[in-house]
Amino acid sequence: MFKQLTAFSIIGLSVLGLAGMAATTPELGRKLTDTDLDSLDVAILPDGQGLPQGQGTAAEGKPVYAVHCASCHGVEGMDGLHDRLAGGVGSISSSRPVKTLGSYWPYATTVFDYVRRAMPFHFPGSLSDDEVYAVTAYLLFLNGIVDESRVLSQTSLPEVKMPNQGNFFWRSFEAEARP
Amino acid sequence: MSGQHTDSIDAAGNGLLHRRFFLKTGALAATALMTAQSSARDRPAWMNAPGKGMSAAGEPSQYEKHVKRLAASRPGTTGSGASRSPLEHLEGIITPSRLHFERHHSGIPEIDPGQHRLALFGEVARPLSFSAEDLCRYPLVSNIQFLECSGNSGAMIAPSPVENSCSILHGLVSGSEWSGVPLALLLDEAGIKASGKWIIASGADSARMSRSIPLSKIYDDAIIALYQNGERLRPGNGYPMRLFLPGWEGNASVKWLKTLQVTDQPAMTKDETSKYSDLGETGKAELFTFDMGVKSLITSPSPGLDLDRQGLYQISGIAWSGAGRIKKVEVSTDGGSSWADAHLDAQPLPKSLTRFRAAWRWQGGQSVLLSRATDEVGQVQPTRAQVMKGRAPGSFYHYNGIQAWQVQTDGKLRNVYV
Numbered sequence: 001m002f003k004q005l006t007a008f009s010i011i012g013l014s015v016l017g018l019a020g021m022a023a024t025t026p027e028l029g030r031k032l033t034d035t036d037l038d039s040l041d042v043a044i045l046p047d048g049q050g051l052p053q054g055q056g057t058a059a060e061g062k063p064v065y066a067v068h069c070a071s072c073h074g075v076e077g078m079d080g081l082h083d084r085l086a087g088g089v090g091s092i093s094s095s096r097p098v099k100t101l102g103s104y105w106p107y108a109t110t111v112f113d114y115v116r117r118a119m120p121f122h123f124p125g126s127l128s129d130d131e132v133y134a135v136t137a138y139l140l141f142l143n144g145i146v147d148e149s150r151v152l153s154q155t156s157l158p159e160v161k162m163p164n165q166g167n168f169f170w171r172s173f174e175a176e177a178r179p
Numbered sequence: 180m181s182g183q184h185t186d187s188i189d190a191a192g193n194g195l196l197h198r199r200f201f202l203k204t205g206a207l208a209a210t211a212l213m214t215a216q217s218s219a220r221d222r223p224a225w226m227n228a229p230g231k232g233m234s235a236a237g238e239p240s241q242y243e244k245h246v247k248r249l250a251a252s253r254p255g256t257t258g259s260g261a262s263r264s265p266l267e268h269l270e271g272i273i274t275p276s277r278l279h280f281e282r283h284h285s286g287i288p289e290i291d292p293g294q295h296r297l298a299l300f301g302e303v304a305r306p307l308s309f310s311a312e313d314l315c316r317y318p319l320v321s322n323i324q325f326l327e328c329s330g331n332s333g334a335m336i337a338p339s340p341v342e343n344s345c346s347i348l349h350g351l352v353s354g355s356e357w358s359g360v361p362l363a364l365l366l367d368e369a370g371i372k373a374s375g376k377w378i379i380a381s382g383a384d385s386a387r388m389s390r391s392i393p394l395s396k397i398y399d400d401a402i403i404a405l406y407q408n409g410e411r412l413r414p415g416n417g418y419p420m421r422l423f424l425p426g427w428e429g430n431a432s433v434k435w436l437k438t439l440q441v442t443d444q445p446a447m448t449k450d451e452t453s454k455y456s457d458l459g460e461t462g463k464a465e466l467f468t469f470d471m472g473v474k475s476l477i478t479s480p481s482p483g484l485d486l487d488r489q490g491l492y493q494i495s496g497i498a499w500s501g502a503g504r505i506k507k508v509e510v511s512t513d514g515g516s517s518w519a520d521a522h523l524d525a526q527p528l529p530k531s532l533t534r535f536r537a538a539w540r541w542q543g544g545q546s547v548l549l550s551r552a553t554d555e556v557g558q559v560q561p562t563r564a565q566v567m568k569g570r571a572p573g574s575f576y577h578y579n580g581i582q583a584w585q586v587q588t589d590g591k592l593r594n595v596y597v
Contacts, residue, residue, distance in 0.1 A: 025364050026316050029307030032300055036308050040387060041298060041438045043379040043446040072255065081254055093462025097571050099453065104464075107447045114449035117387040118285065121256060124385050168456070170466040173376075173393030 040125060044113040048158030051112070055153040056134025058141030064131050065138050068120045077101075077142045082121075086142040092164060102143025106168045108160035112136045112152075133157070190519030193512040194540035198522040201493065201538050248278055249347060258286020261328070262415075263350025266478045270495065272323065272524070272532040274353035276408045281415045282328050282351065284450070285386035288435055292419040295383065297403070301441035304370030311419035314405055317360040321406075322425065324530045325499045327352040327471050329428035329455060333575030335563065335582075340594045345481035348594060349582070352499070354532035357423050359404035362397050366441075375441040379448075380422050383437040390431045391445035392424065396469070400425050403436060426501030426530040427469040428577070430455050458571040471501035472579040473560050475508050475535070475552035486541055486590035494521070494537040500554035501530060507553040508535040514547035514583070514597050521550065529555075546586040547597060563596055 044050040074080025077100070078087055088098030097103075101111055116132045118124050127135070137152045146152070146160060188197035239246065246268040252260035261282040264274050274280075281287075292311045300306035331351035334341045341348065371394070378397055381389035392401070404412060404423040412418040417434030424432050430450060445451070451466060458464040475498035480486060494512075498505045505527040509518040521535035535550070552560045563580035585595040 025318065025368065026313075027368055028313040028316060029299070029305070029309055029365065029368050030313075032298055032306035032308045036296065036298055037300070037438075041381070041440075043381070043389065043438075043440050043442065043448075045442060045444055046447045047444070049442075092458065092464075092571070093460070095572055097458060097462075097573060099458075101453075104453065104458075106452050110447050110449055110452055113446070117381075117389070118385070118449075121259070121285065124285070124387070167462055168452070168464050168466055170468075173395050173467070 040117050044109050044116075046107045046109050046158065048109065048154060051109070051154040051157060052129045053154060054129035054133050055151050056130050056132070056137055057151055058134070058137040058146065058148045061131075061134035061136070061138030061141075064127070064135045068123075068127065069135065072121060077139060085139055089144070089163065092167070100143065101139055102145060102163065104164050106162055106165040108136070108140060108145070108157055108162055111139055112157060115139075191511065191513070191517035193517075193544070193546055194542050195510060195512045195517070195519050196538040196540060198520050198537060201522070201536065246278070248280070249350065250281075256285075258283050261330075261351060263346050264353045265346045266350055266352075266476070266497070267345040267481045267484050269478070270534070272354045272497070272528075272534050273408060274355060276355065276410065276413055276416070279326075279353040279355060279407070279413075279416060280328065280351045282330075282429065283384065283415075284388050285384050287414050288384045289414060290383060290419060290435060295419055295435075295437070297420060297436055297439065299365055299369050299439045299441075301379075301439075302372040302375035302443060303366075303441050304372065305368070307365070307369050309365070311405060314360050314403060314420060317364060319358050319405070320361055320402060321356055321358040322531075323354065323356045323528050324423075324425045325352060325354045325471075325532045326423075326429050326432060327474075327499070329430060329468075329471070329576040332578040332580075335578050335580060336567065336570070336573070336575045340596050342482070342593055344483045345476065345478055349476055351429070352497075352532075354497075354499075355407045356409065357402065357404045358406035358409075359402035359420075359423060362401040362403055362422070362439075365403070365439075366394075366397060369441075371441060374443045377442050377445050379438070379440040379442055379446045380431075380433040380436060381438045381440075382417075382421075382433045382435040384435050387437075388430075388433055388450060389446065389448045390433055390451055391442075391448065391467075392422075392431060393467070394441075396424055396427065404432075424469070426471055426503075428455065428471060431469055455576060457576055458574045459569050460571050461569075462571070468577060469501075471499075472577060473500040473502065473505075473552050473554040473558040474498065474579040475505075475550040475560055476582050477510070477548050477550050477584060480548070480586070480592055481584055482592045482594060485592055486586060488590075489541050489543045492539050492541055494539050494548065494550075496521075496535050496550050497532045498535055498550070498552035499530070499532050500552065500556075500558065502554050502556045502558060503529045504531075504555040505533040505535075505552055506555045508533070509551045509553075510535075510537040510539075511549040511551075512539050512546050515549055518549075518551070541586065541590075543588060545588055547595065548584045548586065548592075549581055549597070551581050 077085035
C-alpha cells in the first residue's frame with residue numbers, strides 16, 4: 001500500500017514538475033474547427049487583431065447610445081445609475097480622481113471589445129458590429145478624443161491614441177514564461 | 180494580572196496568554212467558553228420519537244439560518260455584484276461551498292455541460308476543444324487553497340472607519356479544496372508556438388468576463404477546476420469548469436471557462452484596465468497586479484460577536500498569502516504595544532487559509548485586538564498606513580492592512596483604525 005502510494009505521487013510530481021516533457025494524458029482534445037467558435041470568442045487585441053469588419057461614426061452612434069445606453073449611463077455618459085463613461089479629464093492625479101474612458105482607459109480597442117461582448121447589460125450581443133463601431137465612436141467623441149465624422153473601423157480604431165495611455169505600466173512576466 | 184491567574188502564562192500585555200495555553204489547560208478553557216447548558220429534567224422532544232428520515236442532500240440546522248452570505252447587486256441588475264462569506268460564523272480553513280463568496284459581473288449562467296465546450300486556440304499548433312467529461316478523465320490534482328477578490332476589504336480605505344461586521348468588510352475571501360486538470364497538460368497537448376506569451380481566458384456568462392494571464396503562471400500552478408470540496412463546482416463558482424490561479428486575485432480565475440486563446444500580448448480587457456488596475460497618487464496606474472498579499476484577520480471575536488462577560492476567550496482568525504505558506508501570526512490585545520505568537524492549526528498549506536488561535540483573558544477594559552501575519556518568503560502584513568501610502572484616493576484593490584477591532588468596556592466590538 002505504502003509503496004503504491006509513493007509510486008503514484010512520483011507520477012503526480014512528474015506530471016506537474018516536468019511540464020516541458022510529454023506527460024501521459026488521455027489526449028481527449030478534439031480538433032477545433034472555425035465553426036466551434038462564435039463571433040465573440042476571438043479576443044480583440046490593442047493592436048487591432050480580432051476586430052471584425054464594419055464601421056461607424058459618432059454621429060451614427062449618438063442615436064444608438066440614446067436608445068440602448070443612456071438609461072443606465074446617463075445623457076452624454078454622465079450622471080447615470082451606472083459607470084460614468086465621459087469627462088473627468090485631468091482628474092486622475094488629483095485628490096478626486098474620476099475614472100472614465102477619456103480620463104483613464106489606455107486603449108480604444110477595449111471600448112469596442114467590452115461593449116460588443118457585454119453591453120447593453122440586459123441584451124449583450126444584440127448590436128451589430130457597425131452599431132458597436134458607431135457607439136464606440138460616440139463615446140470617444142463625448143470624451144473629446146475623436147470628432148463627430150471620424151470613421152472608426154478595423155484599421156482606424158487601433159490608431160486612436162487614448163490620452164491617459166502613457167500612465168500605465170506593468171512588470172514583465174515574459175522572462176519566466178517557459179518552464 | 181492579579182495572583183489568581185498564576186496557572187496561566189502571560190505572553191503579552193492586557194491578558195494575552197501563551198499560545199499553548201488552551202492545549203495545556205483544556206478543561207479550564209472549556210468551562211469559560213461554554214454557553215449556558217440546558218438543565219431540563221425532562222428529555223427534550225427530539226429524544227422521545229424517531230427523528231426525520233434520510234435525505235438526498237444535507238442542510239444546516241434550522242438554528243443556523245443566521246449563518247448566510249450577505250449579497251448585494253447593483254441597482255437595476257440582479258447579477259452585477261457580490262455575496263460575502265459569513266467569516267465570523269465559520270471555523271477551520273474550508274468554507275462550505277454554499278457559503279463561498281461570489282462576485283459576478285452579469286449573473287450566474289445555467290450551463291448545460293453537455294453543450295459546453297472549452298476552446299483552446301490561438302498561437303498553438305493544434306487548436307482543441309474539450310468537454311467537462313473529457314477533462315474529468317485527465318490526471319487531476321487537488322489542493323486546499325484560498326480565493327480572494329482583489330476588491331476584498333476595499334471599505335478599509337474610507338477616511339474614517341466604517342462600522343460593520345467582519346464579513347461585510349472582509350468577506351470576499353474563502354477557502355476550498357479545488358480539484359482539476361493542470362492547464363499545462365492541455366497546453367502541451369495543443370503545442371504552444373514560440374510566439375505564445377499570454378493566454379486570454381473568457382467565460383460563458385453574458386458578460387463574457389475575460390482576463391489575460393501570463394503563460395508563466397499557467398506553467399506554474401494553474402488548473403482548470405472541476406470540483407470544489409469534493410463535488411462538482413456549483414453554478415455560482417463556475418460550473419462546469421473554471422480557471423483557478425492559486426494565490427492570484429479572484430477575478431483572474433475566470434468562471435464558466437469557455438475560451439483560452441494563446442496570444443503574444445495581453446488583450447487589455449475592461450476588467451484588467453478600467454477595473455482591477457491599481458492607481459497611484461501620482462496618476463500612474465499599475466496593470467496585472469495579480470498577487471494577493473500576506474494578510475490575516477481575527478474573525479472571532481469581531482463586531483456582532485460581542486463579549487458578554489469578563490473571562491477567558493479564544494481569539495480565532497484566518498491568515499493567508501498569495502506567495503506561499505503562512506509562517507507566523509502574531510496577536511496583540513493592547514493595540515500593538517505588545518504582541519504574542521498565535522497557535523497555528525495543523526501545518527500551514529501553501530496559498531491556503533491558515534487558522535490561528537490565541538487565548539485571552541478579558542478583564543473588562545477597553546482593548547484593541549490586532550493580528551499580523553508573516554509568510555514563508557518573509558513578507559510581513561503591513562499596517563493600514565503602509566498600505567495606504569502612495570495610493571490614489573478611492574484606489575481600493577489589494578488592501579491587506581492589519582485589522583483592528585476595538586473592544587469597548589460594554590463588550591461590544593467595532594472596526595477602528597490604529
